[in-house]
Amino acid sequence: MDIRSGLVDSIGNTPLIRLKAASEATGCEILGKAEFLNPGQSVKDRAALYIIKDAVAKGTLKPGGTIVEGTAGNTGIGLALVGNALGFKSVIVIPDTQSQEKKDMLRLCGAELIEVPAVPYKDPNNYVKYSGRLADELAAKSPNGAIWANQFDNVANRQAHIETTGPEIWAQTDGKVDGFTCAVGTGGTLAGIAIALKERNKNVTIALSDPMGAALYHYYKHGELKAEGSSITEGIGQGRITANLEDAPIDDAFQIPDEEALPFVFDLLKHEGLCLGGSSGINVAGAVRLARQMGPGHTIVTILCDYGTRYQSKLFNPAFLKEKNLPAPDWL
Ligand code: PMP
Numbered sequence: 079m080d081i082r083s084g085l086v087d088s089i090g091n092t093p094l095i096r097l098k099a100a101s102e103a104t105g106c107e108i109l110g111k112a113e114f115l116n117p118g119q120s121v122k123d124r125a126a127l128y129i130i131k132d133a134v135a136k137g138t139l140k141p142g143g144t145i146v147e148g149t150a151g152n153t154g155i156g157l158a159l160v161g162n163a164l165g166f167k168s169v170i171v172i173p174d175t176q177s178q179e180k181k182d183m184l185r186l187c188g189a190e191l192i193e194v195p196a197v198p199y200k201d202p203n204n205y206v207k208y209s210g211r212l213a214d215e216l217a218a219k220s221p222n223g224a225i226w227a228n229q230f231d232n233v234a235n236r237q238a239h240i241e242t243t244g245p246e247i248w249a250q251t252d253g254k255v256d257g258f259t260c261a262v263g264t265g266g267t268l269a270g271i272a273i274a275l276k277e278r279n280k281n282v283t284i285a286l287s288d289p290m291g292a293a294l295y296h297y298y299k300h301g302e303l304k305a306e307g308s309s310i311t312e313g314i315g316q317g318r319i320t321a322n323l324e325d326a327p328i329d330d331a332f333q334i335p336d337e338e339a340l341p342f343v344f345d346l347l348k349h350e351g352l353c354l355g356g357s358s359g360i361n362v363a364g365a366v367r368l369a370r371q372m373g374p375g376h377t378i379v380t381i382l383c384d385y386g387t388r389y390q391s392k393l394f395n396p397a398f399l400k401e402k403n404l405p406a407p408d409w410l
Contacts, residue, residue, distance in 0.1 A: 085163040089116055089123045090242045094250040094379070098350055100342070100366050105374025108365050110382040111247060114354060118155045120384035121243075122229075122313075125266050126156030128238035129227045130164065142222035144169055148209030150263065150313040151180030152384055153229050158187035169216065169224075171209040176312055179388045199317060206230060231321035235266035236273070243267065244274020247379050253278065256376040259285040259332070259364040260383075261314040261357050262294055262323065267381060269326035276327045283372065286331040287364025287380075289339070289357075293317040298331035309336050310392060310402055311356035313383070332367045336404055339363045343386070343393065344407040353386035356393050 082088045092112045100108040113121035133139035144167040145157050154170035161168045168189040172181060173196035184191050192212070194205050201207075213226030229235050247255060258275055260268050272284040288295035290307030292315035297303045309315060316323075339359035346352040346362065358381070365380040372378070392398050396406040 132234035236270035239270020265323035
């Protein structure tokens with residue numbers, strides 16, 4: 079018999095998929111870790127599970143307690159699903175700019191959803207800071223208590239990738255992985271996988287793939303946090319060194335405009351049947367840049383972060399793309 083005991087047991091152990099066109103164009107093996115196949119359809123199920131397990135182990139999250147988090151959506155979906163499976167409530171604070179599909183899914187899960195204006199991190203009403211204050215208030219007044227998941231600075235997030243995603247990639251490639259790249263939201267995925275792979279082989283090249291509007295590309299290239307431009311991608315694009323990113327062994331960085339990333343998303347759907355969100359496009363574009371830099375014959379791994387239907391109203395909406403002067407899929 080091969081039976082998983084519940085949702086929690088069904089997170090992770092995702093397939094590693096060869097991306098045909100990208101591999102053929104570069105002479106490398108370009109492999110995508112299919113995180114969109116997690117039960118919550120994103121890479122963030124792993125962090126949600128580890129954050130909850132850590133809080134339970136520390137005794138801060140008690141039966142019937144509430145999990146509060148500020149999120150672009152995917153972490154909230156993971157927290158709400160794992161919370162439902164383990165008997166916790168969830169209260170999610172989301173910037174109002176995030177896709178309707180993610181907000182609908184959070185409501186469908188039974189999470190309490192609070193939409194706030196999208197303002198920069200330095201503003202006290204930024205969604206992350208708002209969620210931290212709300213957690214304190216709820217902790218003081220809820221009978222079963224409340225915790226703040228704090229995914230950006232809670233290193234239980236990157237621990238999920240140190241203990242699961244990284245070792246899975248190592249095992250799935252028989253240790254033959256030469257390079258890894260992905261974008262950063264909290265940095266949990268990039269830092270955790272970087273630490274896990276470098277522990278096994280210090281010569282694996284780790285590169286950040288940064289969208290426009292994020293400040294990390296300039297930080298890893300020139301030592302200065304500096305942002306320029308903007309991106310329609312969601313869940314990525316960081317302006318500071320989070321606790322999850324601290325001391326991460328990152329060797330190189332690429333800055334990827336949406337114009338370069340979106341054609342990968344459309345082509346992967348039309349020609350390889352992979353329906354992905356925008357951050358996966360940044361990642362695959364980054365993997366192709368890393369492959370070209372390293373030369374043919376290398377094995378490069380990246381993350382296919384979440385499922386594309388989550389962005390039907392934006393990324394796959396020709397009117398929205400036209401308004402932003404971005405390329406659109408030719409069959410829509
Ligand atoms: N892609 C998407 C769609 C996401 O929601 C996130 C998480 N915010 C990421 C990528 C980045 O993952 P991480 O937080 O581990 O950096």
